[in-house]
Amino acid sequence: MPGTFDGETVTRRRFMTAVTHSAGGVAAMAFTLPALGFAIGPLFSREPFDWQPIGPTSDFTEQTYVTRVLTIVQGIGEAGNSIAYVRKRDPAIDTEPEDQYNHFVALSSRCMHLGCPVRFVSAAQRFICPCHGGVYDFRGMVAGGPPVRPLDRFYTRVTSAGMVELGPRYSVNSELHRFSPRDPGQPLDGVGQYLYPKRFDTSILPQS
Amino acid sequence: MPKLPAPPLPKSLQPRPKRPGENGNGAVRPVEAAQEAGITVVDWIDERTSLSGGIRWLLFRKVPKGINWFYTLGSATMFAFLNQAVTGVFLAMFYRPDAAGGAYESVRYITDDAFLGQLVRAMHKWGASVMIILIFLHMARVFFFGAYKYPRELTWIIGVVLLILTLAMGFTGYLLPFDQRSYWATIVGVNINGTGPFIGPYLSDFLRAGPEFGATTLSRFYAIHMMLIPGLIAALIGAHLYLITKLGISAPPWIKAQEDPGLRESQV
Numbered sequence A: 001m002p003g004t005f006d007g008e009t010v011t012r013r014r015f016m017t018a019v020t021h022s023a024g025g026v027a028a029m030a031f032t033l034p035a036l037g038f039a040i041g042p043l044f045s046r047e048p049f050d051w052q053p054i055g056p057t058s059d060f061t062e063q064t065y066v067t068r069v070l071t072i073v074q075g076i077g078e079a080g081n082s083i084a085y086v087r088k089r090d091p092a093i094d095t096e097p098e099d100q101y102n103h104f105v106a107l108s109s110r111c112m113h114l115g116c117p118v119r120f121v122s123a124a125q126r127f128i129c130p131c132h133g134g135v136y137d138f139r140g141m142v143a144g145g146p147p148v149r150p151l152d153r154f155y156t157r158v159t160s161a162g163m164v165e166l167g168p169r170y171s172v173n174s175e176l177h178r179f180s181p182r183d184p185g186q187p188l189d190g191v192g193q194y195l196y197p198k199r200f201d202t203s204i205l206p207q208s
Numbered sequence B: 001m002p003k004l005p006a007p008p009l010p011k012s013l014q015p016r017p018k019r020p021g022e023n024g025n026g027a028v029r030p031v032e033a034a035q036e037a038g039i040t041v042v043d044w045i046d047e048r049t050s051l052s053g054g055i056r057w058l059l060f061r062k063v064p065k066g067i068n069w070f071y072t073l074g075s076a077t078m079f080a081f082l083n084q085a086v087t088g089v090f091l092a093m094f095y096r097p098d099a100a101g102g103a104y105e106s107v108r109y110i111t112d113d114a115f116l117g118q119l120v121r122a123m124h125k126w127g128a129s130v131m132i133i134l135i136f137l138h139m140a141r142v143f144f145f146g147a148y149k150y151p152r153e154l155t156w157i158i159g160v161v162l163l164i165l166t167l168a169m170g171f172t173g174y175l176l177p178f179d180q181r182s183y184w185a186t187i188v189g190v191n192i193n194g195t196g197p198f199i200g201p202y203l204s205d206f207l208r209a210g211p212e213f214g215a216t217t218l219s220r221f222y223a224i225h226m227m228l229i230p231g232l233i234a235a236l237i238g239a240h241l242y243l244i245t246k247l248g249i250s251a252p253p254w255i256k257a258q259e260d261p262g263l264r265e266s267q268v
C-alpha cells in the first residue's frame, strides 16, 4: 500500500479518518437518538383506563339512545370529552353474540369516515354526520355516505349495585366482530384488518 | 429628452474634489472620516470575509433574453415566507399552546386586545394563503416553461419538498387558534393521514402523541409549526437559491438559441 510503513495494513491517515467519523457519528447519535425516542415515545405508552359509571340500569331502554359525555383525556377541558350513545341490548335486533360486556350497547359518536361527531336523530332513527353526509342505522351500521365501518363501541358492564359502567372503546367490522380500537377511515373488512394493524398505545380490556 | 444645461455656479460655490489630509499633515480629518463611515464599515467586513464576491455572484448575474414577470413568482413566494416568519415570531410572543382553553384565550387576546395584534395576526393568516397560492403559481411557471429539465431536476425536487413542507405548515398552523373549526379540521386531517396503509395508524399516533387527541397534541403541532418546518424551509430555500444561481435561470422556451453568424460563415 502506498504511504504505509512496512507491515502496516491501515494507514495512519485512514485510521484517523475512521476515528474522526466514528466520533462524529457517536456525538450526533448521542443527541438524535434520545430526541427521536422522546418524540415517538407516546406511540408505545399504553394508558390505563378506568371504568366510568354512567348511571343505573333503569336509565336505559331498548327503544332509544341516551347520551353520555365521558372524559377520554384528562386535563384539557372539553377537547378531552367524547360522547357515547347508550341503550339496552335488544335481542330482537342485536344479533351479535351476547357476553358480559354488551348487556348495554354503547356507541361512540365518532364518525368512521374521518372522525366528526355524529348525532342521533330520533325522528329518523339514524345517526347523521355533519361533515360529509355519513349515515348510520339504529344499530350503528353504515346506512349511507363515506364511512368505512360501523360506529365504534365501548365495552359496558353492570356492577353488582346495578350501575352501568363504560370501559375502553373498540372497533367493529361490518359483522360486528370486535377489534382493538382503530382510527376512523380504516376499514376492517377483508384485507382492511391487515392494512391497518393494531397500535401499541390504545387502552385494552384487561384479561379477566 | 435632452437635459437642460445647469446654470453656471460662482467659483466659490462649485464643489471641488476632496483631497485626503488637506490640512497638510496627511491625517484624515474627522469630517472625512464621518462622511466615509459607511464605506469604512463595509470595507472592514469585506476585507475579512470577502462577502462582496458572494453577493455579486448572487445578485449581479447575467439573465437570458426574454425573461418576464413570471420569473418573479419564486421571489414572491420567498417574500411571503419571510412575512410568515416575521409575523409568526411576534405572534409567538403572545400565543400560549394550552389545550385547556389558554390557546383560544391567547388568540382572542391577540385579536381583540393587543395593540396591532389583529393586523399582525391577519398578515400571518392571509399570508399563509398567499404563500400557498404563490408557490403553486411559481410551480406552474416552472412547469409550463419547461424549466425543470436538465440540469435543473434537483431544483425541482427541492421545490417539491418545499411544497410539501409549506402544506404541512398550513396543516399544523390551522390547529393553533384552537376553536371548533381548528379542532375538527385537525381530527379529520390526522385521520386522513391514518388511512395510509401499514404506517398510517402509527403516523396518526405520532401526530397526536397518543391514541387520542391529547394534552400534548397542541404543543406538538406548535413545535412542528414554529421550529421544525420553518428551519427546514429556510435551509431548503437556501439550497434552491444556490442551485438557481449556480445553474443560471433558464430562458423562456420561445427564445431560440442564437447562431453565431461568424461560425456559420466559416462552416460554409
Ligand code: HEM
Pocket: B070, B071, B072, B073, B074, B075, B077, B078, B081, B135, B138, B139, B141, B142, B147, B148, B152, B155, B156, B157, B158, B159, B160, B162, B163, B166, B233, B237, B240, B244, B248, B249, B250, B251
Ligand atoms: C418555498 C417555496 C419556494 C421558493 C421560495 C422558491 C424560490 C425560487 C426562486 C426565487 C427562483 C428563481 C426564479 C423564479 O422565481 O422563477 C426559483 C426557481 C425555480 N424553482 Fe422555486 N421556489 C419555491 C418552490 C418551488 C416549487 C414548489 C418548485 C417545483 C416543484 C420549484 C421549482 C423551481 C425550479 C425548477 C426553478 C428553476 C427555474 C429556472 O431555472 O428557470 N420551486 N425558485
Ligand code: FES
Pocket: A111, A112, A113, A114, A115, A116, A129, A130, A131, A132, A133, A134, A145, A146, A147
Ligand atoms: S366525518 Fe362523518 S362523513 Fe366524513
